[in-house]
Amino acid sequence: MDKFFTGLSGFSIVLLTAALLIVLVPMLLKGGSAVFFKGTVEFRKMQADIFNRGDDAALKNEKERTRRAREFIYDSIETFKNGIDPAALSEKVRQINRQFGEQLKDKGIEGEDYQSLRSIARELRDKLIEAFESNDRNLINENIKFVFSYKQDNRLANSGMKEMFAIAEKFSRAIENVDFQKRDRYAQSLGEIEEIVTQLLGPKPGEPVPVLAMARYGATRWEQAEKLKEQLLYPVRWVGGKPGEPLVAEKYSRQEEFKGTAIEPLFGYVDKELSNMLEPRRTFYWQFFIDDSINSHYFGGVGPEILGTLLLTIVAMIFVIPLGVISAAYLVECSTENLAVKIIRMCINTLAGVPSIVFGLFGLAFFVLYLLPLFGAPSKGNILAASLTLAVLTLPLMIRASEEALRAVPHTYKEASLALGAGHFRTFIKVTLPAAMPGILTGIILSLGRVAGETAPILFTGTAAVASIPKSLFDATRTLSYGSYDMAVGDRIAAMVPHQQYGMVVTLILLVLILNTAAILLRWKISKKLRGH
Amino acid sequence: MTTEENDMQTQPAGKAKGGASPFIRLDEGKLQPKRKVDMNSIAVVKSENFNFYYGSKVGVKNITMDIYPCSVTAIIGPSGCGKSTFIRSINRINDLIPHGRAEGKLFVNGHNVYEKNTNLIRLRQQTGMVFQRPNPFPKSIFDNVAYGPRLQGIRDNSELQRIVEESLRAAALWDEVRDDLKNSAFALSGGQQQRLCIARALATRPNILLMDEPCSALDPTATGKIEDLIDQLQKDYTIVIVTHNMQQAARVSQRTAFFCLGELVEYDLTSKIFSNPAKKRTEDYVTGRFG
Numbered sequence: 001m002d003k004f005f006t007g008l009s010g011f012s013i014v015l016l017t018a019a020l021l022i023v024l025v026p027m028l029l030k031g032g033s034a035v036f037f038k039g040t041v042e043f044r045k046m047q048a049d050i051f052n053r054g055d056d057a058a059l060k061n062e063k064e065r066t067r068r069a070r071e072f073i074y075d076s077i078e079t080f081k082n083g084i085d086p087a088a089l090s091e092k093v094r095q096i097n098r099q100f101g102e103q104l105k106d107k108g109i110e111g112e113d114y115q116s117l118r119s120i121a122r123e124l125r126d127k128l129i130e131a132f133e134s135n136d137r138n139l140i141n142e143n144i145k146f147v148f149s150y151k152q153d154n155r156l157a158n159s160g161m162k163e164m165f166a167i168a169e170k171f172s173r174a175i176e177n178v179d180f181q182k183r184d185r186y187a188q189s190l191g192e193i194e195e196i197v198t199q200l201l202g203p204k205p206g207e208p209v210p211v212l213a214m215a216r217y218g219a220t221r222w223e224q225a226e227k228l229k230e231q232l233l234y235p236v237r238w239v240g241g242k243p244g245e246p247l248v249a250e251k252y253s254r255q256e257e258f259k260g261t262a263i264e265p266l267f268g269y270v271d272k273e274l275s276n277m278l279e280p281r282r283t284f285y286w287q288f289f290i291d292d293s294i295n296s297h298y299f300g301g302v303g304p305e306i307l308g309t310l311l312l313t314i315v316a317m318i319f320v321i322p323l324g325v326i327s328a329a330y331l332v333e334c335s336t337e338n339l340a341v342k343i344i345r346m347c348i349n350t351l352a353g354v355p356s357i358v359f360g361l362f363g364l365a366f367f368v369l370y371l372l373p374l375f376g377a378p379s380k381g382n383i384l385a386a387s388l389t390l391a392v393l394t395l396p397l398m399i400r401a402s403e404e405a406l407r408a409v410p411h412t413y414k415e416a417s418l419a420l421g422a423g424h425f426r427t428f429i430k431v432t433l434p435a436a437m438p439g440i441l442t443g444i445i446l447s448l449g450r451v452a453g454e455t456a457p458i459l460f461t462g463t464a465a466v467a468s469i470p471k472s473l474f475d476a477t478r479t480l481s482y483g484s485y486d487m488a489v490g491d492r493i494a495a496m497v498p499h500q501q502y503g504m505v506v507t508l509i510l511l512v513l514i515l516n517t518a519a520i521l522l523r524w525k526i527s528k529k530l531r532g533h
Numbered sequence: 534m535t536t537e538e539n540d541m542q543t544q545p546a547g548k549a550k551g552g553a554s555p556f557i558r559l560d561e562g563k564l565q566p567k568r569k570v571d572m573n574s575i576a577v578v579k580s581e582n583f584n585f586y587y588g589s590k591v592g593v594k595n596i597t598m599d600i601y602p603c604s605v606t607a608i609i610g611p612s613g614c615g616k617s618t619f620i621r622s623i624n625r626i627n628d629l630i631p632h633g634r635a636e637g638k639l640f641v642n643g644h645n646v647y648e649k650n651t652n653l654i655r656l657r658q659q660t661g662m663v664f665q666r667p668n669p670f671p672k673s674i675f676d677n678v679a680y681g682p683r684l685q686g687i688r689d690n691s692e693l694q695r696i697v698e699e700s701l702r703a704a705a706l707w708d709e710v711r712d713d714l715k716n717s718a719f720a721l722s723g724g725q726q727q728r729l730c731i732a733r734a735l736a737t738r739p740n741i742l743l744m745d746e747p748c749s750a751l752d753p754t755a756t757g758k759i760e761d762l763i764d765q766l767q768k769d770y771t772i773v774i775v776t777h778n779m780q781q782a783a784r785v786s787q788r789t790a791f792f793c794l795g796e797l798v799e800y801d802l803t804s805k806i807f808s809n810p811a812k813k814r815t816e817d818y819v820t821g822r823f824g
Contacts, residue, residue, distance in 0.1 A: 415662075421681060
């Protein structure tokens with residue numbers, strides 16, 4: 001029987017450890033990747049622009065190197081686009097035609113000359129547009145030929161119209177290998193390619209800088225870049241099975257799709273040269289713990305979240321420790337065991353089991369909407385209300401732990417103190433309370449963990465997903481727990497930056513661990529002193 | 534407190550802040566109450582028909598006895614006979630017991646302590662108590678002894694130091710701990726801890742010392758030291774000691790009270806109780822025939 005129990009307890013320990021590892025290890029790995037990861041040149045650009053960090057000279061060199069490595073991508077896209085995108089080409093040609101008319105007016109050409117040049121330009125335009133939109137190779141060749149017949153005309157060649165000829169030339173080269181049957185598909189696929197390239201490398205050089213910071217940079221992290229590369233080279237399409245059966249995802253090679261076209265070499269180039277385009281490097285981004293976040297955590301760190309969590313915890317503790325100890329002292333020292341005390345104790349035990357969301361609603365109704373406005377505070381969520389709600393939530397825990405601790409103080413200490421002429425209050429302050437301190441600290445440790453990690457009670461009482469760094473206790477704040485929750489529920493960005501979410505969770509765990517370690521050390525020191533070593 | 538000018542004999546120390554020492558130094562290391570009490574004057578502790586009940590259960594009943602100053606009075610009796618109840622009633626530490634109730638009169642230094650206006654703090658300063666088990670506070674040796682004086686408002690460090698040294702000397706502990714005053718009291722041995730508790734009780738300058746089986750948790754050597762100490766202290770203090778050990782009672786006390794089933798059976802000079810008791814029950818007990 002003994003062996004059986006030993007085995008059973010050993011087994012349960014193994015099981016617990018395994019469960020802990022299964023839960024914690026992936027979380028720690030993913031969260032750790034918020035701080036340790038391979039950052040690309042885009043990451044360093046972002047750090048330099050937004051946070052003013054990094055080596056400017058080195059970054060300049062990197063920028064130059066990567067720019068050169070990237071040129072090929074933009075060139076091949078551009079070339080291919082000329083043969084494939086009728087709408088864009090037509091628009092361009094129309095624009096050139098309009099500009100040509102203005103140029104003529106500027107030069108002072110009027111009358112018949114003007115009319116004839118304009119009509120030639122219009123005709124060229126129409127022929128080209130017809131060619132762009134056509135799927136008939138003969139028609140296209142004919143039209144292009146017609147356009148080129150005006151190439152020698154000096155009146156046109158030395159004006160804005162020469163761009164039109166350039167376009168026509170590029171177009172005729174681009175369509176040489178294009179299968180017209182696939183033109184629509186190409187157009188769609190090209191759109192995807194361009195989008196992925198923008199995500200990968202950032203906006204094309206020369207384009208206006210986007211307003212949103214997250215759109216200004218390409219893939220800042222190497223694993224992001226690799227994911228995008230996979231999407232670029234091997235996209236997924238949904239293939240229908242038999243009727244009534246679900247569609248099946250199937251990967252296909254984009255290189256195969258574009259075989260023979262001007263864009264084909266791009267895929268091989270991306271596959272081989274991606275690291276030259278982004279220059280990934282091992283990065284230790286410790287500033288994650290102090291940085292503000294940019295664009296809902298797309299970039300940046302969790303500094304304000306840590307600050308908010310600490311603030312809430314500390315303010316809640318300021319309320320809960322004295323209240324808890326005083327209540328416990330009343331229950332232990334002052335009251336005899338009568339009906340009222342029994343009811344109080346029952347209430348405390350019941351409150352300890354109430355779901356935290358109930359406390360959240362209570363906090364909203366009582367602190368936010370009723371109590372704090374009485375003192376002139378605006379009736380909106382704020383740190384004070386959230387801390388008070390957390391304090392109420394954890395008060396039963398604190399009272400019970402303190403009560404246990406106070407009861408565990410040997411009766412002889414109290415007797416000795418009283419026999420020396422101390423009053424009850426002095427005895428409590430000077431003897432009972434110090435002797436109960438380790439137990440009370442245990443209660444504080446439990447409360448700390450609870451307060452720092454709770455989300456539901458602060459949901460309505462003092463947090464916001466987007467809030468500036470609080471300036472007073474009457475501001476709302478961001479917290480780690482609420483941040484993790486907020487990123488988990490339906491935020492598009494959260495799916496793109498899972499490391500941020502896990503980073504927040506791991507930071508929360510670390511924070512609670514640090515606070516608890518401090519309290520445990522303190523407890524250890526006090527109880528060592530009490531034991532007399 | 535309401536009884537600032539009651540008729541207790543000694544004044545509490547330390548109320549006169551920064552004034553003269555509450556102790557009169559007669560000679561090296563000896564403590565002496567301010568007013569030397571005449572051996573033949575009235576009893577220091579005097580109980581008249583005193584009863585104590587635990588709820589409906591009787592603790593002690595109808596105790597009438599006088600305890601004389603500057604002597605050792607031993608209380609003996611079988612377990613549960615009310616010895617401890619009686620000694621703990623003297624400084625009213627029994628008040629802590631829920632549903633405890635006292636009847637009758639119990640005078641300490643001439644004041645009925647069960648009157649409503651009794652100043653408990655002053656009473657307990659006058660009656661030092663030593664418990665069954667050594668119960669030093671989880672503090673340093675110095676802080677343990679200085680606890681009482683500090684309660685009385687003495688803050689001056691050199692003053693405290695002097696009191697601590699005198700008390701420790703009086704408890705015959707000074708030479709053993711003089712260099713370790715900052716160490717925890719828990720680092721001491723059981724016997725030393727008990728002497729520390731005695732020193733702690735002496736530091737409030739009582740004139741009565743109540744000892745509730747002070748040696749029951751100690752080995753014979755430590756017991757011997759405590760008994761020697763009692764012998765020395767009885768010159769200056771009125772000592773009441775509860776003990777299970779009849780040899781001890783015979784060794785240290787001048788008078789002995791025999792309690793049985795909550796009643797005081799016999800109270801007389803120790804020599805008489807052990808050699809020629811008046812009551813049959815006492816004789817049975819001291820000769821070991823029952824109990």
